[in-house]
Amino acid sequence: MTAPVAIVTGGAGGMGTAIATVLLDDGFRVALLDRRGAQEAAGRLAGTGEVLGVEADVSDEESVRAAIDHVDMVWGRVDALVNNAGIEPPHAVRSxxxxxxxxxxxxxxxGPALMIKHxxxxxxxxxxxxxxxIGSRVWLGGGVTPAYAASKAGIVGLTRTACHELGPLGVTVNVVAPSFVDTSFNTQKADAGVLEARVDRFTEASPLGRLVEPVDVAHAVAFLVSERARNITGEVIHVAAGTQLAPTIQ
Ligand SMILES: NC(=O)c1ccc[n+]([C@@H]2O[C@H](COP(=O)([O-])OP(=O)(O)OC[C@H]3O[C@@H](n4cnc5c(N)ncnc54)[C@H](O)[C@@H]3O)[C@@H](O)[C@H]2O)c1
Structure with a gap:
């Protein structure tokens, strides 16, 4: 049987690398799509399976079209699309x-809508x-940056609508919504002291008393792209150690 193919956007980042690693372990061929560092990331994972690095910008339709055409040309199929690329530029709504x-x-x-379309x-x-x-727990309780929270609430709306349109084609569409995960997504935004305080607040807010790790998110993704999840669609799975139930955590 031919190995299934997954595209992981933001594949050079912390969560993307963890997702790719677990999918490779599950027998997928994985295309890491990123606006920077895709080839290097693919090189780091090369010993663990069939990996392709594709430089592309998910917000640019031509770039998305070319990237998906490239994966189709090399492997002839795409079984799973993991929309993981994300940014959170700091801002407040008042300014x-x-x-x-x-x-x-x-x-x-x-970006996710264009990836799905193509x-x-x-x-x-x-x-x-x-x-x-990949959404975020902020879609429920809000977060620190309004555009980010709006985008993560929006991805739930996109998912719940696309699942109706694509269901007849045999496509399931779901969201995995993590809480704080210690990746460059956070380390690039704050100094060590600020970060440590956030880690403490998230750990305290969790009924389990612990932080989510990239591999936890990767396992939820791997389940949703597996045959075991064939009848799950339009769903949001929180991988948040229970912090999705907490009031806003700054
Ligand atoms: N880390 C967290 O605390 C956390 C929590 C909840 C949700 N998330 C979500 O998880 C996802 C992955 O985040 P991460 O923690 O791995 O962050 P990360 O910064 O390590 O990785 C994000 C990756 O996305 C890539 N990217 C950004 N813009 C892109 C574009 N236009 N086209 C292609 N690639 C692009 C970056 O180059 C980077 O490699 C994001 O969607 C983020 O919103 C993160």
């Missing part, structure tokens, strides 16, 4: 610049596929 708002929505929400012809040809988008 928000429209460019910051648009940039956040372009990557976090328009995978549809392949899923039609293959008779099915899987979409898992």
């Amino acid at each position: 928000m610049e429209p460019d910051t708002w648009r940039a956040t929505l372009d990557v976090n929400l328009t 995978c549809v012809p392949l899923w039609r040809r293959q008779g099915g596929g899987r979409v898992v988008s």
Whole structure:
């Protein structure tokens, strides 16, 4: 049997690398799509399975089209799309610049929609596929940056609508919503002291008393793209150690 193919956007980042590692372990061929560092990331994982690095910007339709065409040309199919690329430029609504708002929505929400759009012809040809988008617990309780929270609430709306449209093609569409995970997503935004205080607040807010790790998110993704999850669609799975039930954590 031919190995299934997954595309992981933001594949050079912390969560993307963990997701790719688990999918490779599950027998997928994995295309790491990232606007920077995709080839290097693919090189680091090369010993663990069939990996392809694809430099692309998910917010640019031509770039998305070219990236999916490239994966189709190399492997001839896409079984699972993991929309994981994301950004959170700091801002408050009272001083928000429209460019910051648009940039956040372009990557976090328009990006997944474009990726889905350009995978549809392949899923039609293959008779099915899987979409898992990485949301965030902030879609429920809010977070620190309004454009980011709006984009992560938006991905739930996109998912719950796309699952109706794509269900007849045999495509499931779901969201995995993590809480704070210790990746460069956070380390690049704050100094060590601020970060340590956030780690403490998230740990205290968790009924389990612990932080979520990238591999926890990867395991939820691996389940949703597996045959075991064939009848789960339009769903949001929180991988948040229970912090999705806590009031806003700053
Ligand atoms: N780390 C957290 O605390 C946390 C919590 C909840 C949700 N998330 C979500 O998880 C996902 C992954 O985050 P991470 O923690 O691995 O962050 P990360 O910064 O380590 O990785 C994000 C990756 O996305 C890539 N990227 C950004 N813009 C892109 C674009 N336009 N086109 C292609 N690639 C692009 C970056 O180059 C980077 O490699 C994001 O969607 C983020 O919103 C993260």
